[in-house]
Amino acid sequence: MATVSPALDAHGHADDHSHVHHEQSFISKYVFSLDHKIIGIQFLMTTLIMLMVGGALALAVRWQLAFPWENMPVVGQLFGLFRSEGGQISPEFYTMLFTMHASVMIFLVIIPILAGAFGNFLIPLQIGTDDMAFPALNMLSYWFMWPAILCFGCSFFVAGGTAGPGNGWTSYPLLSDLPTAAPGSGSSQTFWLIGLTLVGVSSMMGSVNYLTTIINMRAPGMTLFRMPLTIWSMFITAILQAFALPVLTAAGFMLVFDRLGTIFPTDIHSVFFIPANIIVNNSAPTVGGGQPLLWQHLFWFYSHPAVYIMLLPAMGMVSDMLSCMSRKPVFGYKPMVYSMAAIAGLGFIVWGHHMFTSGMNPALGMTFMTSTMMIALPSAIKVFNWIGTIWGGDLRFNAVMLNCSGFVAMFIVGGLSGIFMAAVPVDIYFHDTYFIVAHFHYVLFGSTLFGVFAAIQFWFPKMFGREMNDTVQKWHFALSFIAFNFTFFPMHMLGIAGMPRRYADPYLHGYLEHLLPMNRFITLSAIVMGFAQFLLLGNFFYSIFRGKKVGRNPWNANGLEWTAPSPPGHGNFDIAPVVYRGPYEYSSPEAEAIGQDYILQTVPHVKGVAKFAHH
Amino acid sequence: MKKFWALFFFFWPTVAIISCLIAPSRGWWFPSAPMSRTGIQIDGLFYLILIIVSITFVGTQYALGYALWMGATKDSASRAHFSHGSHKLEIIWTIVPSFILVFISLSQLDVLAEIRVISKFPEQATKIAEVTARQFEWRIRYPKPGEKLTTEENPGDLYYVNELHVPTGKPVIINLRTQDVQHAFFSPQLRVKQDAVPGLVIPVWFDVLEVGNYDLVCAELCGWGHYKMKARIVAQSQSSVDKYLKELEAEQNEDGTKSEAAKSDE
Ligand code: HEM
Numbered sequence: 001m002a003t004v005s006p007a008l009d010a011h012g013h014a015d016d017h018s019h020v021h022h023e024q025s026f027i028s029k030y031v032f033s034l035d036h037k038i039i040g041i042q043f044l045m046t047t048l049i050m051l052m053v054g055g056a057l058a059l060a061v062r063w064q065l066a067f068p069w070e071n072m073p074v075v076g077q078l079f080g081l082f083r084s085e086g087g088q089i090s091p092e093f094y095t096m097l098f099t100m101h102a103s104v105m106i107f108l109v110i111i112p113i114l115a116g117a118f119g120n121f122l123i124p125l126q127i128g129t130d131d132m133a134f135p136a137l138n139m140l141s142y143w144f145m146w147p148a149i150l151c152f153g154c155s156f157f158v159a160g161g162t163a164g165p166g167n168g169w170t171s172y173p174l175l176s177d178l179p180t181a182a183p184g185s186g187s188s189q190t191f192w193l194i195g196l197t198l199v200g201v202s203s204m205m206g207s208v209n210y211l212t213t214i215i216n217m218r219a220p221g222m223t224l225f226r227m228p229l230t231i232w233s234m235f236i237t238a239i240l241q242a243f244a245l246p247v248l249t250a251a252g253f254m255l256v257f258d259r260l261g262t263i264f265p266t267d268i269h270s271v272f273f274i275p276a277n278i279i280v281n282n283s284a285p286t287v288g289g290g291q292p293l294l295w296q297h298l299f300w301f302y303s304h305p306a307v308y309i310m311l312l313p314a315m316g317m318v319s320d321m322l323s324c325m326s327r328k329p330v331f332g333y334k335p336m337v338y339s340m341a342a343i344a345g346l347g348f349i350v351w352g353h354h355m356f357t358s359g360m361n362p363a364l365g366m367t368f369m370t371s372t373m374m375i376a377l378p379s380a381i382k383v384f385n386w387i388g389t390i391w392g393g394d395l396r397f398n399a400v401m402l403n404c405s406g407f408v409a410m411f412i413v414g415g416l417s418g419i420f421m422a423a424v425p426v427d428i429y430f431h432d433t434y435f436i437v438a439h440f441h442y443v444l445f446g447s448t449l450f451g452v453f454a455a456i457q458f459w460f461p462k463m464f465g466r467e468m469n470d471t472v473q474k475w476h477f478a479l480s481f482i483a484f485n486f487t488f489f490p491m492h493m494l495g496i497a498g499m500p501r502r503y504a505d506p507y508l509h510g511y512l513e514h515l516l517p518m519n520r521f522i523t524l525s526a527i528v529m530g531f532a533q534f535l536l537l538g539n540f541f542y543s544i545f546r547g548k549k550v551g552r553n554p555w556n557a558n559g560l561e562w563t564a565p566s567p568p569g570h571g572n573f574d575i576a577p578v579v580y581r582g583p584y585e586y587s588s589p590e591a592e593a594i595g596q597d598y599i600l601q602t603v604p605h606v607k608g609v610a611k612f613a614h615h
Numbered sequence: 616m617k618k619f620w621a622l623f624f625f626f627w628p629t630v631a632i633i634s635c636l637i638a639p640s641r642g643w644w645f646p647s648a649p650m651s652r653t654g655i656q657i658d659g660l661f662y663l664i665l666i667i668v669s670i671t672f673v674g675t676q677y678a679l680g681y682a683l684w685m686g687a688t689k690d691s692a693s694r695a696h697f698s699h700g701s702h703k704l705e706i707i708w709t710i711v712p713s714f715i716l717v718f719i720s721l722s723q724l725d726v727l728a729e730i731r732v733i734s735k736f737p738e739q740a741t742k743i744a745e746v747t748a749r750q751f752e753w754r755i756r757y758p759k760p761g762e763k764l765t766t767e768e769n770p771g772d773l774y775y776v777n778e779l780h781v782p783t784g785k786p787v788i789i790n791l792r793t794q795d796v797q798h799a800f801f802s803p804q805l806r807v808k809q810d811a812v813p814g815l816v817i818p819v820w821f822d823v824l825e826v827g828n829y830d831l832v833c834a835e836l837c838g839w840g841h842y843k844m845k846a847r848i849v850a851q852s853q854s855s856v857d858k859y860l861k862e863l864e865a866e867q868n869e870d871g872t873k874s875e876a877a878k879s880d881e
């Protein structure tokens with residue numbers, strides 16, 4: 001059984017942290033905890049619940065597309081929300097469903113599960129320190145999620161059940177700006193905006209913390225290029241957050257100021273996005289000199305980098321896991337780091353690819369097209385390196401490996417569909433069709449979530465000292481993967497067939513009528529996929545209490561987190577780690593010399609074996 | 616079981632490719648052949664990218680599957696191949712894709728310029744109508760027959776809702792506006808799409824190749840009725856369009872008395 005190398009003591013670095021433990025009340029230990037591991041687990045549980053909420057909203061959307069205007073079975077009668085409609089989804093309710101589905105999934109699931117849950121849990125453990133730089137700020141970053149969830153929740157109800165925010169997660173003005181523009185553009189839209197801002201505050205507190213912690217608190221010997229790719233990805237993500245988020249926050253406040261009348265009974269408001277002479281719903285013409293496209297520029301200046309915030313950490317974690325399950329170093333560690341940095345850098349100059357049909361200057365369109373094409377390059381390099389990592393490995397075919405391979409396979413599809421849309425003339429046809437919907441589900445669900453499925457199982461033993469049942473996870477993988485592809489692959493075809501997104505009833509249009517059977521098939525697959533998630537949740541919660549107990553390093557991995565007890569106590573390491581090598585030296589000559597196929601980062605150099613194997 | 620999982624990763628891309636191959640015959644493909652000149656170019660670029668992407672898709676997915684297959688069939692005694700990567704490979708797979716991507720970018724420029732750069736609009740293109748989107752319909756304004764279309768409304772302009780008549784075989788321009796929130800003018804058969812942005816008047820040009828009725832729908836979320844902004848583009852010969860506008864003019868000027876006078880004239 002792998003434990004900490006005894007040689008460590010000889011170096012005199014072993015100071016014992018466990019003696020600082022003192023009795024804590026339940027509240028300060030598990031609720032308002034300052035411990036990064038508890039905060040990470042809090043984020044994980046919250047986001048898993050939100051995943052189910054977002055999933056339920058998605059299934060309601062799918063119901064309408066498969067059986068337009070028909071009463072929803074079971075749920076239709078269950079909630080007061082639907083009862084007013086007799087169980088039927090009204091068009092304005094439909095706009096709210098897809099808006100809230102996207103908002104919940106993006107802001108309450110994907111972003112916080114990566115940075116919030118895994119970032120928090122893994123950063124101090126993998127760089128070998130006892131906690132985050134600012135534990136109190138860290139706690140606040142979790143607790144700011146709840147007012148955000150509350151605001152999103154309120155936005156469902158403030159204006160009556162059917163007038164939730166219905167402007168899409170992109171919230172383009174003027175629909176989202178003039179309160180009279182839609183049933184959901186009143187106070188519910190304001191609540192939505194405040195919720196969004198609060199999520200931003202939470203993320204910002206997280207990223208300040210991650211940056212400081214990674215820069216300042218690495219264990220002795222943990223040079224930048226000995227950091228696991230997970231840490232690199234969290235670092236780069238935090239930089240993206242720190243630079244992009246203020247723009248969204250500013251834009252959000254501008255929109256709130258444009259909508260001041262929905263907060264106070266006042267006629268005074270700004271006109272950042274409101275041009276003159278707009279007549280909405282027979283109301284008086286607007287006065288102003290604003291520009292709605294400004295919102296799109298500001299929104300996408302944040303939200304394009306944000307799509308990488310929703311992916312990079314998963315890329316990092318998958319690299320770690322693939323290396324471990326292939327018992328082989330990551331292929332091209334430095335190219336992996338540089339390509340993540342390139343993605344982040346280029347990510348700031350491609351936002352205009354969301355606006356190719358917006359009437360933006362075509363010269364700008366050409367520039368954005370070229371930069372967007374170039375961002376596919378680092379993505380491709382990463383794919384090749386992942387395949388290179390698996391190639392020639394001594395593979396462990398467990399569910400972690402399968403989910404990671406699924407990640408790579410699905411990312412390829414998402415990246416390739418991106419190329420169609422990066423080409424402006426082709427995007428003129430595909431923009432705002434189901435082709436886009438297929439694209440981003442391949443990257444966000446197919447890649448990020450499958451990566452997260454793997455990560456949950458991989459780091460579960462460190463979180464709870466027990467392991468998840470691998471067979472159940474394999475079933476979960478197989479069902480999710482097949483149902484996922486049956487759900488989203490056909491959406492490419494819907495897009496090619498010209499089916500616009502966000503339509504409550506596409507079949508009103510003759511050229512889309514024949515797509516109903518395909519939409520039914522998609523909905524059926526989506527239901528299977530939704531229910532398959534109960535396998536994950538069941539396995540997760542069952543294993544917390546009943547899973548097989550495991551030791552410090554059940555996967556025979558190299559990272560520092562595996563030298564700490566499972567689960568680590570407050571303060572993490574019983575012996576402060578010192579780092580002697582990178583995290584991916586699986587099957588190295590040194591490892592062989594000590595009779596293993598792995599060698600922990602903390603094991604001192606083995607005498608008589610070349611430190612670096614040259615290949 | 617290992618082999619099963621490796622095959623699994625061969626199996627699904629195969630299914631994906633087959634479903635793409637049968638898609639056109641099942642109607643899961645473009646709603647019709649492109650019905651405008653730029654539409655033909657757009658489809659050409661789509662197929663160019665489709666070929667490049669399909670080759671990459673098959674190559675990378677099967678490489679992944681093969682890497683898994685090697686792991687599944689390897690004898691359990693042998694260890695993993697210890698390697699940190701290969702400088703040469705990294706350079707190859709950086710340079711080759713970057714050339715392909717630059718090639719794809721460059722191949723788009725001409726068509727993009729043709730569609731969007733106003734100074735490159737076809738010279739003989741005429742402004743035939745102003746299309747104003749509003750929740751949830753399309754309002755069409757034609758200039759009085761014989762007059763030019765201007766941004767301001769003129770007496771004698773002709774109005775109609777949800778039906779745009781265009782002459783075939785020649786480039787035409789519409790002025791796209793919105794009265795309220797953002798919408799987008801989308802005709803799937805013509806492969807034309809342009810957002811209607813509050814406060815802007817955006818000229819859009821296209822030419823319809825064949826006589827027929829084409830869909831005009833909204834492609835930018837504009838409220839609860841977004842899905843029902845259903846209209847059609849009626850493409851007909853110039854003489855039929857002229858006749859249609861004459862009739863529209865007569866209809867619009869009709870005020871009972873005048874038509875009585877017209878009758879007694881005959
Ligand atoms: C190979 C790299 C990629 C390229 C070339 C690319 C390109 C594009 C383009 C051009 C669009 C806009 C399409 C349109 O609206 O007409 C788009 C949309 C989108 N992409 Fe990507 N993309 C890439 C990777 C990713 C990744 C990695 C993610 C997320 C993890 C992502 C998430 C999204 C999302 C969420 C949207 C839709 C936003 C919306 O309109 O609601 N993309 N992508």
Ligand SMILES: [Cu+2]
Binds near residue numbers: 351354
């Ligand atoms: Cu983007």
Ligand SMILES: [Cu+2]
Binds near residue numbers: 833838841
């Ligand atoms: Cu619309």
